[in-house]
Amino acid sequence: MSIGAPGVRMTLGARLKRAIFALRPEEFATLLFFVPTGFALAQMSLTRVDAPGGPAAAYPGSLARLILLVAATALFVWLVRSKPRWTVLRDSMPFLFAANIYASLHDLIRFFHAPDITGALYRWDVLLFGSEPTVWAERFAHPWLTDYFTVCYWLFYVLGPVMGLFLHLRNDRPAFRRTMVTVVFCLYLGYVGYVAWPASAPRLYIPGAYSVHLHGTAFLD
Numbered sequence: 001m002s003i004g005a006p007g008v009r010m011t012l013g014a015r016l017k018r019a020i021f022a023l024r025p026e027e028f029a030t031l032l033f034f035v036p037t038g039f040a041l042a043q044m045s046l047t048r049v050d051a052p053g054g055p056a057a058a059y060p061g062s063l064a065r066l067i068l069l070v071a072a073t074a075l076f077v078w079l080v081r082s083k084p085r086w087t088v089l090r091d092s093m094p095f096l097f098a099a100n101i102y103a104s105l106h107d108l109i110r111f112f113h114a115p116d117i118t119g120a121l122y123r124w125d126v127l128l129f130g131s132e133p134t135v136w137a138e139r140f141a142h143p144w145l146t147d148y149f150t151v152c153y154w155l156f157y158v159l160g161p162v163m164g165l166f167l168h169l170r171n172d173r174p175a176f177r178r179t180m181v182t183v184v185f186c187l188y189l190g191y192v193g194y195v196a197w198p199a200s201a202p203r204l205y206i207p208g209a210y211s212v213h214l215h216g217t218a219f220l221d
Contacts, residue, residue, distance in 0.1 A: 022080065024177075026184035030097045033188060034073060037101055040111045041066035062107060069100050088168070091176075094184045095161055101191055109198040118199040122206065134202050138212040146216040160187075 020028065044062035072093070079090045125132050160183040167176040203210055 024181070026094045026181050027076070027080075029185060029188050030076075030094055031073075033097070033101055033191070034069065036112075037104060037108065038066065038069055040108050041069065041104060044107060044111065062104075065100060065104050069097075072096050072100065091164070091168070091180065092161075094180065098184065098187045102187075105191060105194050108195050112195060114196055114198050116199060117197050118202075118205045121199050122202060125202075132202055132206065132209060135206075135209050138210065141212045141214060143215060143217045146214050147220045150216060150220055 023031070041062045045066055076090075076093050076097075079086055079093070083089075122132065129136070160179075164176060164180055164183070167179055
């Protein structure tokens with residue numbers, strides 16, 4: 001028994017090592033994010049909603065996001081182990097993870113209690129530009145511009161997957177893989193920045209400095 005035990009441990013270690021090295025770079029990064037995100041969502045889900053000062057009141061839907069995260073992870077493991085030829089679905093998995101983590105960013109920021117740096121960013125803006133740039137830009141406000149920049153912002157959510165789909169349809173596998181790795185790593189670097197150095201919009205930090213109420217056309221307002 002004692003002779004065989006080390007062999008079992010080595011076998012398990014070898015299997016774990018082989019499983020890790022079988023992952024793509026963006027998949028390994030995704031699983032690294034799973035640990036803190038899953039831990040935070042689990043803690044939020046266990047906190048009673050009526051607990052004084054408890055985080056559950058500020059984190060609605062944490063249990064649903066945790067279930068989705070675990071389900072996506074289970075699906076991913078099943079794909080890697082049982083369906084290696086289902087490349088299209090496996091290629092899409094990092095975006096599902098990224099969307100789940102993005103939906104939890106606001107809660108994760110509050111859960112990990114990172115210091116807000118909005119004040120420092122505001123002072124840097126004033127030091128560099130002489131005033132808050134968004135206050136200066138109020139003179140150009142127009143409903144059409146509000147709609148235009150709103151669409152530009154939301155394109156952030158679709159440009160990565162659309163570019164990946166375009167390259168996939170062209171059957172340009174090397175370019176597709178480079179694009180996927182780059183986009184996913186950029187997303188996760190941004191998420192690290194959001195959680196480690198959270199900041200809010202200037203309009204929330206200095207609301208009294210603005211005199212123009214932004215609104216769009218009837219199309220998007």
